Every structure is written in C-alpha cells, then in structure tokens.
Amino acid sequence: GAVVSQHPSWVICKSGTSVKIECRSLDFQATTMFWYRQFPKQSLMLMATSNEGSKATYEQGVEKDKFLINHASLTLSTLTVTSAHPEDSSFYICSARVLAGAPYYEQYFGPGTRLTVT
Amino acid sequence: KNQVEQSPQSLIILEGKNCTLQCNYTVSPFSNLRWYKQDTGRGPVSLTIMTFSENTKSNGRYTATLDADTKQSSLHITASQLSDSASYICVVSLEYGNNRLAFGKGNQVVVIP
Numbered sequence: 001g002a003v004v005s006q007h008p009s010w011v012i013c014k015s016g017t018s019v020k021i022e023c024r025s026l027d028f029q030a031t032t033m034f035w036y037r038q039f040p041k042q043s044l045m046l047m048a049t050s051n052e053g054s055k056a057t058y059e060q061g062v063e064k065d066k067f068l069i070n071h072a073s074l075t076l077s078t079l080t081v082t083s084a085h086p087e088d089s090s091f092y093i094c095s096a097r098v099l100a101g102a103p104y105y106e107q108y109f110g111p112g113t114r115l116t117v118t
Numbered sequence: 119k120n121q122v123e124q125s126p127q128s129l130i131i132l133e134g135k136n137c138t139l140q141c142n143y144t145v146s147p148f149s150n151l152r153w154y155k156q157d158t159g160r161g162p163v164s165l166t167i168m169t170f171s172e173n174t175k176s177n178g179r180y181t182a183t184l185d186a187d188t189k190q191s192s193l194h195i196t197a198s199q200l201s202d203s204a205s206y207i208c209v210v211s212l213e214y215g216n217n218r219l220a221f222g223k224g225n226q227v228v229v230i231p
Binding site for chain 2: 004006027041042043044045046074089091093095105107109110112113
C-alpha cells in the first residue's frame with residue numbers, strides 16, 4: 001500500500017531556532033500534500049495545502065512566513081517552522097493525496113513529527 | 119461548531135467485547151465519509167471509506183455504517199483486541215472545496231485485558 005514517511009519523528013529545539021520537517025511519499029507520486037497540526041485530544045487542523053511546483057495555500061490564521069512550505073518534487077514536501085516558540089510545540093502530520101478511483105481521493109497520512117520547543 | 123461530532127469521547131472495554139462508536143455530521147453535500155484509526159503518537163490509518171450511496175462497509179473486525187439521510191455513521195468493533203486501543207476518527211470529505219476533509223475529535227478507545 002501507499003506509504004508516507006516523515007522525518008524526523010520527533011525533535012526538540014530551543015526557542016528562536018528553525019526546524020525543518022520532511023514528508024515523503026515512498027511508492028507513489030503525489031501532486032498534492034497537506035500539512036496538519038494536532039494538539040492533544042483535538043482534531044487534526046489543516047495548516048496548508050501544498051501543490052508540487054507552486055506556492056502553498058495556507059489556512060486562515062496560519063502565518064505563511066512562520067510556516068514555510070516547499071513542495072519541490074512529486075514525492076517530497078517540507079515544512080519549516082521558523083523562529084520557533086514554545087506555543088509551536090505540537091504534533092505535525094503530513095498527508096499525500098492520490099486519486100483512488102471516482103468519485104474520491106485517498107489520503108495517506110505520515111506517522112507525524114512531535115515538535116517540542118523549549 | 120465542529121461539523122463532525124463523535125461520541126462517546128472515550129470508552130473502556132474488555133478484551134473480546136464489541137463496541138460501537140458514533141459520528142454525526144452536518145457537512146452537506148459530502149463526497150464520502152471515512153473512519154481512521156490513530157495510534158498514540160502516530161498518523162491516522164484508513165479503515166473504511168463510504169460514499170453517500172453505501173450503507174455499510176467492513177474491514178476485518180471493523181464495520182462502518184452510514185445513514186446519509188440522518189447524517190449519522192457508526193463504527194463497530196467486533197471481538198476487541200488490545201491492539202484496538204487507539205483514537206478512531208470520523209472524517210467527512212466535502213463535495214466542494216477540492217474534497218476538503220472535516221475531522222471529528224475522535225473516539226478514544228482503551229481495551230483492557
């Protein structure tokens with residue numbers, strides 16, 4: 001089946017530093033990838049939609065200059081949290097979408113990255 | 119108000135027993151409804167996907183039902199196992215908005231021996 005990987009699986013960084021998270025589709029190509037953030041006992045919250053070769057579309061309230069997204073190829077998207085602060089500590093999950101056969105898409109999720117900012 | 123509401127929020131069941139999780143949604147029109155299993159500290163894994171014309175779909179010991187008229191879905195777990203301990207998330211895919219997904223908060227299931 002389709003596999004989406006994320007790296008790193010967890011990261012601890014100091015306040016003010018930047019952190020890059022990679023999301024890869026291992027055995028398929030994905031023109032569209034999504035980045036989510038999940039706080040404890042909460043729903044996944046969509047941060048941005050990333051399309052290969054174009055600028056990401058950010059959800060309302062998500063700062064594009066703070067959460068930099070690059071979708072350089074059909075198998076790789078990266079999320080960079082710039083000047084991280086403790087309130088950015090969260091579980092970040094990416095997903096990749098493929099057309100599963102009309103009428104819907106299948107969305108495969110990565111294992112997530114736990115970010116802790118001290 | 120969340121477009122997808124799940125109940126119960128949490129549930130403890132004995133190993134071997136059955137349980138049913140509920141999902142009510144207000145999203146309309148929708149393309150499909152999905153149930154995902156999310157283990158602690160992991161990403162969601164798809165269990166079932168149903169379009170509005172499907173009433174039931176099974177995946178092993180997991181059986182999902184859908185009533186598009188009342189906008190309700192359920193996920194039934196049969197003969198629960200310890201590995202079923204996880205959060206089960208109901209997700210509705212919108213027909214418009216490029217198939218945007220609306221997520222429930224999840225049903226936290228704990229299976230005890």
